[in-house]
Amino acid sequence: MSMSRRLLRSIYGPLYAFGRCDSPTITLRSFRTYYDLCGHLHGDNIFSPGSSGLFKGGSSVAANRWLSTSILTPESGEGAFPSHLLSTKPLAMAERSIGLYQDLVIPVTNFQNEDKGFMVLAGDVFDVPIRKDIVHRVVLWQLAKRQQGTHSTKTISEVSGTGRKPWRQKGTGRARHGTLRGPQFRGGATMHGPKPRSHAIKLNKKVRRLGLKIALTARAAEGKLLVFDDLEVPTHKTKNLVNYVKQMENTKKLLLVDGCPIGEKLKLATQNLHYVNVLPSIGLNVYSILLHDTLVISRDAVNKIVERMHTPIKR
Numbered sequence: 001m002s003m004s005r006r007l008l009r010s011i012y013g014p015l016y017a018f019g020r021c022d023s024p025t026i027t028l029r030s031f032r033t034y035y036d037l038c039g040h041l042h043g044d045n046i047f048s049p050g051s052s053g054l055f056k057g058g059s060s061v062a063a064n065r066w067l068s069t070s071i072l073t074p075e076s077g078e079g080a081f082p083s084h085l086l087s088t089k090p091l092a093m094a095e096r097s098i099g100l101y102q103d104l105v106i107p108v109t110n111f112q113n114e115d116k117g118f119m120v121l122a123g124d125v126f127d128v129p130i131r132k133d134i135v136h137r138v139v140l141w142q143l144a145k146r147q148q149g150t151h152s153t154k155t156i157s158e159v160s161g162t163g164r165k166p167w168r169q170k171g172t173g174r175a176r177h178g179t180l181r182g183p184q185f186r187g188g189a190t191m192h193g194p195k196p197r198s199h200a201i202k203l204n205k206k207v208r209r210l211g212l213k214i215a216l217t218a219r220a221a222e223g224k225l226l227v228f229d230d231l232e233v234p235t236h237k238t239k240n241l242v243n244y245v246k247q248m249e250n251t252k253k254l255l256l257v258d259g260c261p262i263g264e265k266l267k268l269a270t271q272n273l274h275y276v277n278v279l280p281s282i283g284l285n286v287y288s289i290l291l292h293d294t295l296v297i298s299r300d301a302v303n304k305i306v307e308r309m310h311t312p313i314k315r
Helices: 005-015 024-042 059-066 132-145 205-221 238-247 264-270 284-292 300-310
Strands: 104-109 118-121 225-228 252-256 276-280 295-297
Touching: 118 300, 132 205, 132 238, 132 284, 205 225, 205 252, 205 276, 205 300, 225 300, 238 264, 238 295, 252 264, 252 300, 264 276
Parallel strands: 104 225, 225 295, 252 276, 252 295
Antiparallel strands: 104 118
């Protein structure tokens, strides 16, 4: 059993003389005291009960209480340990496991940081297992679907120019050609070029819905999901909203999600801020959540999102 020299020095004082005193009597007494203490802790004292006067009359109970694993602080009132040996650091709480489908209780506030009570978030929407592959598929689906697909090039039948044969077939020594609008000539056609088309790929609705749940779960697990009572702002001034954002810790890009149509004051206050965007609850998507490090959802929007996730998929 290894013990801190500082702890032994504080408890036994002058008896702590390991390697520091040449007297065999004091050294023997110190070792006897040390092994006596070990015997009390392990329940089998290797010396006789009367060989040491350290713990008498139920002293083993006191020893076990002194050297127990209970967490003590200087304010606990226990006088057994010196205050400079006790830890004043806060205890690290065990992290919550993610993906157990447990309902989450989250405080509700507003832009003025007022207490508006609590709200329970559905576990099957805000506490699902994290699947990076699902998020990747949903993001690819979104980016592919939003492409315009209006690219177009002209074929040899669409390019402007004459169709006359440039020179006779034989006798000039030049290569034979039937038109100057071929792909090998300047100003000619483009072969196998892009034409207007849709870049959308197919992705099942279950996978799309699961991707949104995973994105919401990730923000909630990071502590970057805030629930506001409403997104009403007293004025349309942009500087007021900038002050609200500055009060939020570690917020570089903010996404506001409201359940009802976006108010005019909020639109005017955010239209000049490139790091603040506003969406209705029906427009909430995985890619927008990933682009913003902080997600602020109104109470009404949370209810509509949960209702949307619980709606059966039409086949």
